[in-house]
Amino acid sequence: MKPPDRFPPDDPREWQNRARSNMPKAKNRVSDAYLEDLCFDAQ
Numbered sequence: 001m002k003p004p005d006r007f008p009p010d011d012p013r014e015w016q017n018r019a020r021s022n023m024p025k026a027k028n029r030v031s032d033a034y035l036e037d038l039c040f041d042a043q
Helices: 012-027 035-042
Strands: none
Touching: 012 035
């Protein structure tokens, strides 16, 4: 799988890349993780 193209930090496409990158982490259930840490990672 090819990594996504990188864009400047102020480009909305880069924000979409980061959101897509966070989705697998958000879907993974980690029973012993602090909810606050998961929210921090997703922000």
